[in-house]
Amino acid sequence: MSGHAKPKLLVLICVLTAAAIAFRAQAQPVPSPAVQSPTPGPPAAAAAETAPGCKTLAKASAGGASVVQAAEESLQHKSWQAEGGEIQFAVKSLVAIPADASVVVCFRWQSKSESKADFIEKLPSRLELSSDGKLLKVTTAVPSDLGPKPSDVATALPLVPLAEVRILAIDNKKKELAADASTAIGITYPLGGLILALAAVALGFGVLYIAVVRRVTHPGILQANWLLRIISTPSGFASLSQFQIVLWTFVVAASAVYVMSLSGQLIQITNGMLVLLGIAGLAGIGAKAHSEALGASAEATAATAAAAKAAADIEAAQKAAEAAVPPTDPVAAARVAAANNVAATQAAAQGAIAAATKARANALKDPPPNQIPRWSDLIVNESIKDDGTRTREIDVARFQMLLFTLITAVFVLMNVITTYVIPEISTGFQTLLGISNGVYMGSKIVQRS
Numbered sequence: 074m075s076g077h078a079k080p081k082l083l084v085l086i087c088v089l090t091a092a093a094i095a096f097r098a099q100a101q102p103v104p105s106p107a108v109q110s111p112t113p114g115p116p117a118a119a120a121a122e123t124a125p126g127c128k129t130l131a132k133a134s135a136g137g138a139s140v141v142q143a144a145e146e147s148l149q150h151k152s153w154q155a156e157g158g159e160i161q162f163a164v165k166s167l168v169a170i171p172a173d174a175s176v177v178v179c180f181r182w183q184s185k186s187e188s189k190a191d192f193i194e195k196l197p198s199r200l201e202l203s204s205d206g207k208l209l210k211v212t213t214a215v216p217s218d219l220g221p222k223p224s225d226v227a228t229a230l231p232l233v234p235l236a237e238v239r240i241l242a243i244d245n246k247k248k249e250l251a252a253d254a255s256t257a258i259g260i261t262y263p264l265g266g267l268i269l270a271l272a273a274v275a276l277g278f279g280v281l282y283i284a285v286v287r288r289v290t291h292p293g294i295l296q297a298n299w300l301l302r303i304i305s306t307p308s309g310f311a312s313l314s315q316f317q318i319v320l321w322t323f324v325v326a327a328s329a330v331y332v333m334s335l336s337g338q339l340i341q342i343t344n345g346m347l348v349l350l351g352i353a354g355l356a357g358i359g360a361k362a363h364s365e366a367l368g369a370s371a372e373a374t375a376a377t378a379a380a381a382k383a384a385a386d387i388e389a390a391q392k393a394a395e396a397a398v399p400p401t402d403p404v405a406a407a408r409v410a411a412a413n414n415v416a417a418t419q420a421a422a423q424g425a426i427a428a429a430t431k432a433r434a435n436a437l438k439d440p441p442p443n444q445i446p447r448w449s450d451l452i453v454n455e456s457i458k459d460d461g462t463r464t465r466e467i468d469v470a471r472f473q474m475l476l477f478t479l480i481t482a483v484f485v486l487m488n489v490i491t492t493y494v495i496p497e498i499s500t501g502f503q504t505l506l507g508i509s510n511g512v513y514m515g516s517k518i519v520q521r522s
Contacts, residue, residue: 452467485498
């Protein structure tokens with residue numbers, strides 16, 4: 074091969090080699106999907122079917138569920154509730170709800186705009202499912218973190234914004250909703266309810282104040298403060314039974330206004346509270362009847378004493394007439410004079426008794442100007458004998474009744490303020506107050522005042 078042909082041959086070999094390498098690169102097969110490097114994918118949990126929740130869109134269904142107005146007496150049916158307070162929903166379903174279904178309660182502000190905030194999930198504190206599985210009672214607490222209210226939040230009243238409530242019963246086996254019910258509740262504020270309750274109490278006391286200022290005219294009673302005037306009796310003493318009636322009247326009234334302003338319903342007064350009102354009323358009626366009987370007895374005693382005084386005066390007049398013309402016999406004259414002195418003494422004694430009994434009877438109807446009601450009258454008993462003698466003593470029956478009444482009233486008010494419901498008074502407390510009121514009435518009957 075000639076020398077100038079070798080370079081041409083080398084150039085040809087290089088071109089062929091480069092072409093072969095390029096062809097091989099283009100003809101190299103692409104790896105199959107089975108042997109490709111795995112690309113990042115969704116987690117297994119996310120790939121699985123998502124369980125229903127508060128974000129699940131609600132669907133209209135002929136076999137759906139709805140919230141009905143039913144609640145236990147201890148919770149008292151409510152259309153409104155304060156944040157943090159317990160509320161009960163009764164969900165009625167046309168199909169049976171599984172006994173092992175998970176229940177979630179969803180809350181959010183009710184807004185007219187399309188872009189609504191996410192629901193806040195709350196787990197129920199108590200569940201009750203009927204035997205046929207078609208009635209589910211759900212008790213839960215209104216969340217305290219509903220967040221700021223939207224500008225277009227729906228309201229029941231200008232000061233009562235509404236919140237949407239959605240109750241979901243989730244079938245854990247089928248991963249679907251067994252029941253889906255929606256309703257709306259008003260969100261109220263305890264401070265506003267407290268202001269309304271205090272306003273109701275102030276209104277009641279204002280009416281009583283006007284009445285005692287305009288109607289009470291006794292100078293002694295007018296010297297007492299207006300609270301004592303309200304519970305004073307016609308005899309000028311502060312009455313424990315009237316104090317108890319006034320106390321329970323305002324406790325029940327304030328509690329009812331407070332709870333109704335927070336619940337939006339004319340709530341049911343519990344049986345225990347009605348029993349306490351009945352006990353206080355019976356004690357007041359019994360005390361009034363005892364006072365009337367005491368007045369009638371005093372009038373009868375005064376009339377008897379007046380008759381005895383009249384008889385003694387007649388006897389004394391007769392003896393005085395006989396003594397005016399004494400017998401000539403000194404012994405007979407002495408006997409007549411002695412009889413005259415005895416008759417005069419008896420007439421004077423009967424006159425004093427008649428005056429005292431009459432004054433006592435008058436004091437029960439029209440007490441003296443210096444008879445001023447005092448707070449100590451609630452536990453101090455004052456007795457007046459027929460001769461006008463007064464005795465005072467601490468009456469432990471009065472103290473017992475007053476102490477138990479105050480303890481129960483404070484308990485009721487604390488429970489109402491913290492739970493937003495009127496509590497059910499236990500049978501033991503009802504019996505305790507009934508016994509203390511009975512002992513109080515018994516002590517009044519056996520005493521003379």
